[in-house]
Amino acid sequence: MNYRFKTGQDLLELCYEHNLSIGEIALMREAQASNMSKEEVYNLMLESYKVMKESAQKGIITSEDSMGKLIGHNAKKMYDYYRMGESIASGMLSKAIAYSLAITEENSRMGKIVACPTAGACGVVPAVLNALEEDREIDEKKIVMALFNASAIGLIIATYASISGAEGGCQAEVGSASAMAASAVVELLGGSPRASLEGAAIALKNMLGLVCDPVAGLVEVPCSKRNAGGVGNAITAAEMALAGIESFVPFDQVVVTMGRVGKMLPSSLRETAQGGLAITKAAKEYTQRD
Amino acid sequence: MSNNLSLFDITGPIMIGPSSSHTAGACRLGYAARRILGEDVSSVIFHLYGSFKETLKGHGTDRALLGGILGFLPDDIRIRDSFQIADESGVMYAFIKEDEEEDHPNTVKIELIGKTGEKKIVKGQSVGGGNIRITQIDKTNLKIDGKYCTLVTRHWDRVGIVQEVTGILNKCNVNIAQMSLYREAVNDQAYMIIEADDPISKECLEAVQNVAKMQYAAVIDKLY
Incomplete structure (x- = not known):
């Protein structure tokens, strides 16, 4: 039995042929490719998920400057606001936003995180999954399987487009992360493999063209809040996919498009801090301080 | 990216932030250099090229490189304190920003002297997602990616x-x-x-x- 897949279409065919979820196919693929047992591969992902949760929990109670001192105090504010129960978003979304800020702030103060798919976009997938786990009291095993689902989506994007801001802008980082999260959420809430890919396609479409323009080249502004934006996008896309809404452009074509758009972005908008928010008055004042 | 990606290249690595190329990759380069030297380091000079020059402080590239030299892997929280730990254990270090262009924007040349006087020069690149490539040991060009x-x-x-x-x-x-x-x-x-x-x-x-x-x-x- 061969569980290799390259495209989203391959992945769907494997799911329907074996009657397995995307997460299960991804787990089998990894075990096969790495020559490890299914348990070993599962345990590696479980370990990653535990680190993700620790980073979220640490981030919401810590109010400490980031390396560049641009962020570090927003997660706690957001979490306190969520706890007041007055947020306009549902409780789950509000909490996921707080977790996203928490994880990215941890990252920016040299805390321990899990790149997903990158360190710059590490606050989307874990925030959504952790908030959902708690909100719906979902078994941790199912969440770990959803992480396999998310990773499979990321793998396809990395193969046919890019997950690097320097290559494709932020659409390749937070865009990819939100596609991964959307697909994982659809699987967790009982959507079909096909619906997962619809969710991923919708999420990625919504982020097409997003530039990478970090102030002073730091992974702080706008990265942290953009991760939180990715959370909203992922949940919006998953919600549509679970309602049975399809993407007009299929997932595989959206992925290739994202890669193509990335190549068209000028280098000033691909992580070089030469354009976008990085050259605003506020950014220049910061860069020229001392 | 390559066709041999693992799912753990997507979800992973577990690492100390903030940047997979400028922090995790830098740490791995330091770690690999220490292993190539084969003994504890008494002094080290890092020559930085391209982006590494710019990310030294803001991405903790300096602490990560030094942490690697001290034997820390990218998920080791001690990376944050690697200057202090190096000072306490008497490891001397220096960072030099170089102006020459290199093939890859994230390049470092590491000059090491070990406790017994063994010397090594190791050059490498951080190629994305925390992955690295050693490209030179002393005068010899080669390729080691640390996957084995x-x-x-x-x-x-x-x-x-x-x-x-x-x-x-x-x-x-x-x-x-x-x-x-x-x-x-x-x-x-x-x-x-x-x-x-x-x-x-x-x-x-x-x-x-x-x-x-x-x-x-x-x-x-x-x-x-």
Whole structure:
């Protein structure tokens, strides 16, 4: 039995042929490719998920400057606001936003995180999954399987487009992360493999063209809040996919498009801090301080 | 990206932030250099090229490189305090920003002196997602990516030496995944890079070190 897949279409065919979820196919693929047992591969992902949760929990109670001192105090504010129960978003979304800020702030103060798919976009997938786990009291095993689902989506994007801001802008980082999260959420809430890919396609479409323009080249502004934006996008896309809404452009074509758009972005908008928010008055004042 | 990606290249690595290339990759480069030296470091000079010059402070590239030299892996929280730990253990360090252009924007050349006086120059690149490539040891250009347990030797080029080394690995029950040979000229200084599926034990390494005309051998653990 061969569980290799390259495209989203391959992945769907494997799911329907074996009657397995995307997460299960991804787990089998990894075990096969790495020559490890299914348990070993599962345990590696479980370990990653535990680190993700620790980073979220640490981030919401810590109010400490980031390396560049641009962020570090927003997660706690957001979490306190969520706890007041007055947020306009549902409780789950509000909490996921707080977790996203928490994880990215941890990252920016040299805390321990899990790149997903990158360190710059590490606050989307874990925030959504952790908030959902708690909100719906979902078994941790199912969440770990959803992480396999998310990773499979990321793998396809990395193969046919890019997950690097320097290559494709932020659409390749937070865009990819939100596609991964959307697909994982659809699987967790009982959507079909096909619906997962619809969710991923919708999420990625919504982020097409997003530039990478970090102030002073730091992974702080706008990265942290953009991760939180990715959370909203992922949940919006998953919600549509679970309602049975399809993407007009299929997932595989959206992925290739994202890669193509990335190549068209000028280098000033691909992580070089030469354009976008990085050259605003506020950014220049910061860069020229001392 | 390559076709041999693992799902853990997507979800992963577990790392100290903030940047996979500028923090996690930098740490791995330092760690690999320390392993190539084969002993504890007494002093180190980092020559930084391209983006590494810019990300030194804001991405903690300096602390990550030094942390790697101290034997920390990218998920080791001690990276945050690597200056202090280096000072306490008497490791001297310096960072020099170089103006020359290199093939890859994230390049570092690491000059190491060990506790017994052994010297090594190791050059490498952080190629994205925390992945690295060692491109030079002393004067020899080569390629090590740390995806396998890797045996590096420096020896005098002579008939039969490759067979002796692979024979030792065979006895130690180590399967070779890939191997490459580099040399400066016939009967001159040469290198062997052997990537193995299995871990290479201390005893096995010692046996390789005792082969005739062997000058130096070191094992770099699987870095991922």
